[in-house]
Amino acid sequence: MLVIEFVGAAPEGMTAQVIDRMNTDISDVRKAVTHAKSLFSNVIVQRKHKPLPHGFRILDGDGREVASWSIDE
Secondary structure, X not given: OEEEEEEOOOOOOOOOOEEEEEEEOOXXXXXXXXXXXXXXXXXXXXXXXXXXXXXXXXXXXXXXXXXXXXXXX
């Protein structure tokens, strides 16, 4: 199981703030990245009740970052 964390823009030298977090039963990192990008573009940026994310990171079951993406890439 992987965890997708949607994060705000990180101030210089700081860690990005987690805006939203979701568990997924996807175990393949590439598929999880594709899924997170789809959520980012189709669902996450359309919400009005939370701040808009700047990107996401994907964590494994031990909490280690295995992938990340931001709109700056």
